[in-house]
Amino acid sequence: xxxxxxxxxxxxxxxxxxxxxxxxxxxxxxxxxxxxxxxxxxxxxxxxxxxxxxxxxxxxxxxxxxxxxxxxxxxxxxxxxxxxxxxxxxxxxxxxxxxxxxxxxxxxxxxxxxxxxxxxxxxxxxxxxxxxxxxxxxxxxxxxxxxxxxxxxxxxxxxxxxxxxxxxxxxxxxxxxxxxxxxxxxxxxxxxxxxxxxxxxxxxxxxxxxxxxxxxxxxxxxxxxxxxxxxxxxxxxxxxxxxxxxxxxxxxxxxxxxxxxxxxxxxxxxxxxxxxxxxxxxxxxxxxxxxxxxxxxxxxxxxxxxxxxxxxxxxxxxxxxxxxxxxxxxxxxxxxxxxxxxxxxxxxxxxxxxxxxxxxxxxxxxxxxxxxxxxxxxxxxxxxxxxxxxxxxxxxxxxxxxxxxxxxxxxxxxxxxxxxxxxxxxxxxx
Numbered sequence: 347x348x349x350x351x352x353x354x355x356x357x358x359x360x361x362x363x364x365x366x367x368x369x370x371x372x373x374x375x376x377x378x379x380x381x382x383x384x385x386x387x388x389x390x391x392x393x394x395x396x397x398x399x400x401x402x403x404x405x406x407x408x409x410x411x412x413x414x415x416x417x418x419x420x421x422x423x424x425x426x427x428x429x430x431x432x433x434x435x436x437x438x439x440x441x442x443x444x445x446x447x448x449x450x451x452x453x454x455x456x457x458x459x460x461x462x463x464x465x466x467x468x469x470x471x472x473x474x475x476x477x478x479x480x481x482x483x484x485x486x487x488x489x490x491x492x493x494x495x496x497x498x499x500x501x502x503x504x505x506x507x508x509x510x511x512x513x514x515x516x517x518x519x520x521x522x523x524x525x526x527x528x529x530x531x532x533x534x535x536x537x538x539x540x541x542x543x544x545x546x547x548x549x550x551x552x553x554x555x556x557x558x559x560x561x562x563x564x565x566x567x568x569x570x571x572x573x574x575x576x577x578x579x580x581x582x583x584x585x586x587x588x589x590x591x592x593x594x595x596x597x598x599x600x601x602x603x604x605x606x607x608x609x610x611x612x613x614x615x616x617x618x619x620x621x622x623x624x625x626x627x628x629x630x631x632x633x634x635x636x637x638x639x640x641x642x643x644x645x646x647x648x649x650x651x652x653x654x655x656x657x658x659x660x661x662x663x664x665x666x667x668x669x670x671x672x673x674x675x676x677x678x679x680x681x682x683x684x685x686x687x688x689x690x691x692x693x694x695x696x697x698x699x700x701x702x703x704x705x706x707x708x709x710x711x712x713x714x715x716x717x718x719x720x721x722x723x724x725x726x727x728x729x730x731x732x733x734x735x736x737x738x739x740x741x742x743x744x745x746x747x748x749x750x751x752x753x754x755x756x757x758x759x760x761x762x763x764x765x766x767x768x769x770x771x772x773x774x775x776x
Contacts, residue, residue: 416605416720418701425698429756432694436757440740441765446571446599446723446753447744449623454686459625462682474655476678479685486688487622487630490601490696491608499631499672500681504598505530506645506674507615507631508565509537511594514641518542519562522591524550526747528571531596531615535565554581561591568606569599572747574723576604583610592637603703603722603755605696608632618680621722621755623687627680633669641672649675691756699756706754706763713767714774723753726774739769750774 421429435452436442442450451459458479465471480500488495501507512534515521521535525547535545548556553566564586566577579595586593592612600606602621608614611634618628633641643650643665650673651657652666665671691699703722711718716726728750736743743752752766 416700418704419697421698421701421705425695425701428694429698429702432690432756433759435690438757440742441762442742442757443752443754443762443766444742444744445621445755445757446574446751447620448626449602449620449687449755450757451623451625451683452687452690454690455623455625455683458686459679459683462679466679473678476676476682477654480676480678480681483618483624483628483681483684483688484630486685486692487601487616487618488632489692490688491597491606491614491616491632493608493632496668496670497632497635499633499669499674500676501629501631501645501672501674502627502677502680503530504596504615504617504629505534507613507629507672508594508596509534510631510641510644510672511563511565511613512538512543513644515541515543515562519544520560521545522553522556522561522564522566523547524553524566524570524577526550526570526572527565527567528596528598531565531567531594535563550575550577554578554585557582557585557589557591559589561586561589563592563594563612565594565596567596567599569597569604569721569723571599573725573749573751574599574719574721574753576720579610599723602691603699605700609634612637618684618687622684622691623756624684625677625680627677628684631669631672633672638669638671643671645674646671647675649673694756702756703754703758706758706760707752709760710752710754710763710767713763714771716774716776722755723751725749725751726776728770728775729773732770732773735769735773739765741766741769 432452435454436450437453438450462471484498484500485495488498499507508531515538521543523532523535523545532545535543546556550566550570553564557564564582566582568579569576582593585591594613594615595608595611596616597606597608597614598617598620600621601616602623606614614632616622616630618624618630619626622628646665648654648657650665650671652664657664666673704720707722707724708718711724714726716724725746726749732750743750745751754763
């Protein structure tokens with residue numbers, strides 16, 4: 347089965363105006379500079395701690411919730427200016443509508459990673475210096491999802507964090523999941539069958555109504571990877587509050603374009619290599635403060651220590667007092683790239699990212715005769731010739747659940763949408 351529509355030929359933006367990049371000479375942000383920019387304090391021999399920060403570095407997150415959905419706000423001229431400047435940091439040679447598979451790195455991300463790789467090559471790399479960009483990424487992510495950075499753990503894969511939650515379930519627990527959800531949020535719970543943990547699957551639209559007093563945990567994605575459908579978070583939260591059921595929310599396909607308040611849920615997990623535009627090998631866990639002591643840090647290693655560089659050898663166990671006890675030893679260079687990408691997104695603001703992405707997705711849907719939606723991801727049945735049409739036109743998308751999947755993010759322009767509509771009109775069906 348075709349999994350990705352690869353496209354060559356037409357260079358992205360050929361003959362079209364592009365945003366000017368205003369910071370081409372940006373030097374690599376060292377650990378010290380990251381600490382200064384975000385007001386972080388770097389303890390001797392330890393990781394950087396985080397202070398409470400606003401939802402966005404520039405601007406504020408505005409949420410207007412209607413019937414469980416978050417309605418996009420109107421873009422202001424300032425929003426448009428920030429989006430235009432941000433688009434100047436992307437260098438795709440195609441029309442890239444595949445963020446739901448792999449996010450594009452902005453120039454600032456590549457610059458920092460490439461500088462770090464050169465330092466490594468030259469023998470001048472200092473692993474302790476990698477703590478500051480990681481701490482910056484943690485703090486920026488905390489702001490994007492509206493939690494304190496002390497409640498954010500970092501790792502490399504969502505399934506590792508989901509596995510921690512699964513392993514912490516009491517024997518004979520019931521876990522409620524959505525049919526067809528991403529396996530990283532499903533397999534860890536099915537793997538607990540020997541302990542009597544049962545998994546009950548229902549349609550996404552029925553998940554709130556299916557919560558019962560027997561349900562220990564709901565594990566579900568905020569946005570479905572296969573087709574972009576959104577779970578009704580308001581109804582889910584209300585249903586779980588009535589029964590005392592905890593929620594593990596996978597926000598991998600949400601954070602970066604959809605306003606998410608992680609403080610509402612017991613646990614959230616997020617992979618950073620899609621909408622957060624970070625290298626693969628970056629993932630986040632958020633946990634409510636009152637649950638910190640109820641979850642066993644099965645994957646604890648030196649980086650889960652209160653002072654990691656003093657936790658490399660020997661006992662006794664000396665874990666961090668906050669969510670850092672769930673940290674997994676980081677893939678250093680991936681985290682060097684995560685910080686500048688998150689900085690870019692936070693600088694635009696969550697509400698503007700949301701309005702931009704959903705607006706372009708609906709512009710595409712309207713132009714191709716598809717139903718309008720509330721997601722940055724559009725899924726459609728496609729005629730057999732669509733893959734070849736996209737290949738020739740230089741349009742990158744993917745195929746999931748035997749349907750074409752296109753995703754619209756900060757790097758996407760109105761010209762990209764117009765070109766894709768021109769190529770695909772008459773070939774897509776709901």
